[in-house]
Amino acid sequence: MLDPKLLRNDLEHVTAQLARRGFTIDTAELQSLETRRKEIQARTQQLQAERNSRSKGIGKAKAAGEDIAPLLQEVAGLGDQLKAAGEELAGLQFTLNSILMGIPNIPHESVPGGKGEEDNPEIRRWGEPADFDFEVKDHVDLGEQLGLLDFQTAAKISGSRFCVMQGPLARLQRALTQYMLDTHTRDHGYTEIYVPYLVNADSLRGTGQLPKFEEDLFATGGESGYYLIPTAEVPVTNLARGEIIEADALPRRYVAHTPCFRSEAGSYGKDTRGMIRQHQFEKVELVQLVRPEDSYAALEQLTGHAETILQQLELPYRVVALCTGDIGFSAAKTYDLEVWLPGQQRYREISSCSNFEDFQARRMQARWRNPETGKPGLLHTINGSGLAVGRALVAVMENYQQTDGSIRVPAILQDYMGGIDVIRPG
RNA sequence: GGAGAGGUGGCUGAGUGGUCGAAAGCGGCGGUCUUGAAAACCGUUGAACCGUAAGGUUCCCAGGGUUCGAAUCCCUGCCUCUCCGCCA
Numbered sequence: 393m394l395d396p397k398l399l400r401n402d403l404e405h406v407t408a409q410l411a412r413r414g415f416t417i418d419t420a421e422l423q424s425l426e427t428r429r430k431e432i433q434a435r436t437q438q439l440q441a442e443r444n445s446r447s448k449g450i451g452k453a454k455a456a457g458e459d460i461a462p463l464l465q466e467v468a469g470l471g472d473q474l475k476a477a478g479e480e481l482a483g484l485q486f487t488l489n490s491i492l493m494g495i496p497n498i499p500h501e502s503v504p505g506g507k508g509e510e511d512n513p514e515i516r517r518w519g520e521p522a523d524f525d526f527e528v529k530d531h532v533d534l535g536e537q538l539g540l541l542d543f544q545t546a547a548k549i550s551g552s553r554f555c556v557m558q559g560p561l562a563r564l565q566r567a568l569t570q571y572m573l574d575t576h577t578r579d580h581g582y583t584e585i586y587v588p589y590l591v592n593a594d595s596l597r598g599t600g601q602l603p604k605f606e607e608d609l610f611a612t613g614g615e616s617g618y619y620l621i622p623t624a625e626v627p628v629t630n631l632a633r634g635e636i637i638e639a640d641a642l643p644r645r646y647v648a649h650t651p652c653f654r655s656e657a658g659s660y661g662k663d664t665r666g667m668i669r670q671h672q673f674e675k676v677e678l679v680q681l682v683r684p685e686d687s688y689a690a691l692e693q694l695t696g697h698a699e700t701i702l703q704q705l706e707l708p709y710r711v712v713a714l715c716t717g718d719i720g721f722s723a724a725k726t727y728d729l730e731v732w733l734p735g736q737q738r739y740r741e742i743s744s745c746s747n748f749e750d751f752q753a754r755r756m757q758a759r760w761r762n763p764e765t766g767k768p769g770l771l772h773t774i775n776g777s778g779l780a781v782g783r784a785l786v787a788v789m790e791n792y793q794q795t796d797g798s799i800r801v802p803a804i805l806q807d808y809m810g811g812i813d814v815i816r817p818g
Numbered sequence: 819g820g821a822g823a824g825g826u827g828g829c830u831g832a833g834u835g836g837u838c839g840a841a842a843g844c845g846g847c848g849g850u851c852u853u854g855a856a857a858a859c860c861g862u863u864g865a866a867c868c869g870u871a872a873g874g875u876u877c878c879c880a881g882g883g884u885u886c887g888a889a890u891c892c893c894u895g896c897c898u899c900u901c902c903g904c905c906a
Contacts, residue, residue: 433868437875444875447887451836460886467886636828636865638846757866761828766847768865 393492393755400426409498412505413716422491429484436477443470493597494604497751499716500688500725506715512728513715518699519708521732526795530735531786532666535561537797538817541667552664553656553671560815564801565674565785567808569649572676572701576778580697582647582678587627589650590618595630598756600722600748607657610671620653624677625775632681632758636768639761643690644681647778649674667782668740674781680774683760684750687772688725691747695727698743698778704804707787708732710739724749729779731787742783745776 399406399422407417446467453460504513535541540561546554557565576582590612596602596619601609610620621627628646637644652675663669678697682690695711702709714726723746730739750770753759759768792800799815806813 430868433875437868440876441874443886447885448837450886454836464886471886638828766863 393751394495394498395750395754396488396492399492406498410496412503413496413499413719414507415496417495422488425484425488425491429481429488432477432481432484436474436481439470439474439477443467443474446470490603493755496721497724497748499719500747500749502713503719503725504713504715505717507717508715509718511715512712512718515711515713515727517708517710518703519706519732521708521734522791524734524793528734528790529793529797530666530733531789532735534789534793534797534799538799538815540815543666550671553669555667555670560809560812561785561789563809563812564788564805564815565781567801567805568784568788569674569676569781570808571805572778572781572784573647573649575701575704576647576676576678576697579700580645580647582645582697585628585631585646585648587624587631587648587650589621589627589653591621591627591630592618595626595633595756598630598633598758599626599752600755601626604721608655610653610655621650622654623652623777624648624650624675625679628677628679629681629752629758629773629775630756632753632771632773633756635758637681637758637760637771639683639763642681642683642760642771643686644679646679647676648679649676649781651675667786670782673783676778676781678745678776678778681758681760681771682774684769684772687747687749687774690772690774691725691727691745694774694776694778695729695745698729698745698776701779701784702729702731702742705784705788705802707784707791709742720744720746722746722748722751724751727776731783733787733790734793735786735790740783741780742787743777743779746774748773748775 394406403417403419403423407419410417446463450460450463450467453463504511506512529537532541532543535557536543538561540557540559542556542558543554546556549556573584577584593602596609601622609622612618612620627650628648631646632644652673653671656669656671659669667673678694680690680694699709699711709729709731712728712730714720714723714728719726726744726746728741729743729745731742732738733740749772752773753770758771758773760771761767762769788802788805789799792802794800794814797817801809801813801815
């Protein structure tokens with residue numbers, strides 16, 4: 393959520409900034425609502441002040457043993473007036489808030505302009521795609537020929553966009569997960585954290601998935617009304633919801649491994665083959681809660697932490713900066729890491745690292761105590777995948793494949809694989 | 819699942835329907851003392867909104883209601899704790 397004060401005081405600037413990402417605000421409507429709100433709020437508060445002072449007077453008169461009947465007479469109509477004003481104010485505030493909750497974040501000035509994915513500039517590249525002297529297979533063929541990856545059975549059990557893995561392939565996914573968690577906790581200073589996979593609507597509003605993107609989520613039925621997390625970002629960032637964190641406890645760095653659940657509504661026909669886009673996938677997520685002045689340095693740092701994993705796995709990748717037309721709703725700036733997939737002969741997203749500045753923090757009232765002012769202020773939140781485990785598995789399979797269809801185990805994972813260095817059919 | 823108790827400021831914890839945004843303690847901050855620290859003592863210390871300010875409004879889990887007036891009474895929901903039952 394943007395700062396309502398900014399919208400009130402500098403609507404033109406906000407409008408111009410949001411236009412960069414192709415979002416338009418109905419400024420006339422917003423201003424008229426705002427004018428009306430101000431008016432009604434002032435009137436409501438005035439009525440409340442009157443009620444308070446009169447009630448106090450009645451209390452005193454009663455204590456003094458005076459006759460309060462005439463005083464009661466005087467306040468007779470006040471209650472109704474106050475109720476009407478209060479209801480109108482509540483309605484206006486609800487409308488204004490709904491508008492505000494639907495406005496995306498302002499892109500940082502360093503975010504390049506552009507219309508969509510194709511305009512994202514490449515920032516840097518690491519590694520060279522290997523030259524294979526045989527015809528490469530994609531992970532689907534590799535996995536099925538090994539007899540370790542099965543989409544048909546998954547379709548029977550659940551439906552499309554699920555998979556079943558077994559044996560060393562399932563273990564390879566676990567090895568990737570363990571390795572990522574160990575690296576981030578041991579080398580990068582993150583605290584491992586275990587969180588619920590089902591969350592309430594308040595948490596999703598806090599990080600920005602609700603109210604606008606409900607169709608992307610799975611929800612439980614019945615009275616409980618939970619949502620399955622689309623990313624660990626939701627429960628982990630919401631640790632700070634409604635909290636005031638002391639300055640010496642910052643920055644907070646968390647790493648969590650969770651499954652993620654996405655309905656993938658609107659992605660019909662996209663990535664229907666394989667496990668690139670599943671309803672359920674594993675992800676190791678990095679989340680940082682930092683002082684506002686530190687957030688851009690933290691974004692670079694966190695992106696580097698995710699890159700370390702790709703480098704140690706020796707997977708070629710590139711870093712792109714999302715342009716104004718491609719950046720997510722809540723983000724002020726985002727880098728995507730894209731790993732090379734020989735099976736597709738292209739780079740594919742494997743991590744998305746974003747600085748949300750105070751956008752999420754304002755929605756969830758996640759604050760810190762600024763020692764310079766002694767006052768609470770909004771935190772900045774940053775997160776990124778470190779990495780998407782399912783896609784990392786795909787990348788390992790495709791980049792480490794051999795001519796006979798077997799898959800070498802990356803050196804860094806071999807300890808986690810109990811000595812298995814090649815995954816062969818069987 | 820059954821029965822009961824309860825949700826108050828960073829924490830613990832008082833609070834009779836009317837000067838209660840809320841006692842007290844702890845913690846934090848500032849100071850006195852000290853070479854320094856501790857202890858002791860003194861002072862200070864919730865958040866949001868409107869306003870240049872004075873000041874005003876709101877918030878005692880959430881949402882409704884009663885009342886001139888609600889932290890306090892009533893209803894609903896959520897959460898926590900205790901006992902019993904069941905259980906990965």
